[in-house]
Amino acid sequence: MPDPLRILVIVNLPWDRRLGAARVWIELADAWMSDGHHVEKFCLTDAFPKPASSNVRSIFRQLFFPSRAAAYVRANADRFDVIDCLIGTMPFQKSALNFRGLLVARSVGLFRLYAEFLRKSRERWPDQPKGRFLGRIFHRLTSHHFRKNAETSIRVCDLICVPNDDEREALARDPSIRAPAFVQPYGLNDDFFEAFVRAAAPAAKRLAAKKICFIGMWSLRKGSRDWPQIMETIWCAHPDAQFVFLGTMSSAETVRAELGFKSEPRITCLPTYAANDLPLLLADAALALFPTYVEGFGLAVLEQLAAGLPTISYDVPGPREILEALRERLLTPAGEPAAMAARAAEILAFPLTEYETLSAACVEIARPYRWKKFAAATITHYREALHSLGRENEARR
Numbered sequence: 001m002p003d004p005l006r007i008l009v010i011v012n013l014p015w016d017r018r019l020g021a022a023r024v025w026i027e028l029a030d031a032w033m034s035d036g037h038h039v040e041k042f043c044l045t046d047a048f049p050k051p052a053s054s055n056v057r058s059i060f061r062q063l064f065f066p067s068r069a070a071a072y073v074r075a076n077a078d079r080f081d082v083i084d085c086l087i088g089t090m091p092f093q094k095s096a097l098n099f100r101g102l103l104v105a106r107s108v109g110l111f112r113l114y115a116e117f118l119r120k121s122r123e124r125w126p127d128q129p130k131g132r133f134l135g136r137i138f139h140r141l142t143s144h145h146f147r148k149n150a151e152t153s154i155r156v157c158d159l160i161c162v163p164n165d166d167e168r169e170a171l172a173r174d175p176s177i178r179a180p181a182f183v184q185p186y187g188l189n190d191d192f193f194e195a196f197v198r199a200a201a202p203a204a205k206r207l208a209a210k211k212i213c214f215i216g217m218w219s220l221r222k223g224s225r226d227w228p229q230i231m232e233t234i235w236c237a238h239p240d241a242q243f244v245f246l247g248t249m250s251s252a253e254t255v256r257a258e259l260g261f262k263s264e265p266r267i268t269c270l271p272t273y274a275a276n277d278l279p280l281l282l283a284d285a286a287l288a289l290f291p292t293y294v295e296g297f298g299l300a301v302l303e304q305l306a307a308g309l310p311t312i313s314y315d316v317p318g319p320r321e322i323l324e325a326l327r328e329r330l331l332t333p334a335g336e337p338a339a340m341a342a343r344a345a346e347i348l349a350f351p352l353t354e355y356e357t358l359s360a361a362c363v364e365i366a367r368p369y370r371w372k373k374f375a376a377a378t379i380t381h382y383r384e385a386l387h388s389l390g391r392e393n394e395a396r397r
Helices: 020-034 055-079 111-124 133-156 165-172 190-199 203-209 227-237 252-259 275-282 299-306 324-330 337-348 352-366 371-396
Strands: 006-011 038-043 082-086 102-106 159-162 181-183 211-215 242-246 267-270 287-290 311-314
Touching (some): 006 020, 006 055, 020 038, 020 082, 020 371, 038 055, 111 133, 159 165, 165 181, 190 275, 190 299, 211 275, 227 252, 227 337, 252 267, 275 299, 287 299, 299 352, 311 337, 324 337, 324 352
Parallel strands (some): 102 159, 211 242, 211 287, 242 267
């Protein structure tokens, strides 16, 4: 058997499963360690142990995180074979880090695609608050710095890991990026997948309840401006439909105010929840909606499919790959909330047998997406890259 790999994970977020990006590394680390590999992490709270006292301090911590991460690498470079880091957190040549192993830049949503969404969002929703003049200048300067770090990091790394084919193709079109990119989807661990299957209520009960779920942070990117039209359209066809917003990271009052339904009893909002509670939270839901405009992968889509929920998403990278097998039923054009609402209303009106068939198909889509399989495949990529890197190092001597 080949020797276990020594892997350092670097991410500029707290090591918290409730945060989607951090969860990717946490789940990967668990799978790698179960296969005998040695994994350590350097995260935001390792660089800055004390909580930030303001938003401005939080931003400055992000600005200085790469330098602290680099200092940690220099002090421990010979202890690791692989550094697996979030794009933008390690914008330094390996020679400056005294590191001779494999440097991997990982995307959890390609920064170039997210920047394009921000530009288009200002055109689509020009009434967004612009903030104060000095605040706008500060935002532009910090955004430029983060973008520069991201661009540098994908040019100095040895390998790029992306969560979907669209991102890989976008990078392949740029001849200035020499590092090869490979696609690694996300997954669920075996116990979590089985928990969703076991918790799901009978299809007849779920369809009768007409409960519709959304999982994700409350933001423009996740479709917050589209929900009022979606809800009103569905209520026209199904007045008893209920909407549940989970993991919004915004208060119920904020979500209700932006929806325009401050006292509507058919709306429930749960800003945070324990990950292990999610199977029961989804157990009696009929379907899920995911009106995201740009996404790295869409773990929420996978979780809801595992629970047997037909999950309707905008046709964007990440969700489109997961839902390809049911494209005609579960993908709708991005930015067209009326189309998403119409599809949801149609599914809520399905005969029970048709709904049961669709629900079972959703579980089968989610079934192959397992962290253990993807983690092992990633290790294969890393071993091949390390072998190639070793040949390159020998050639330079």
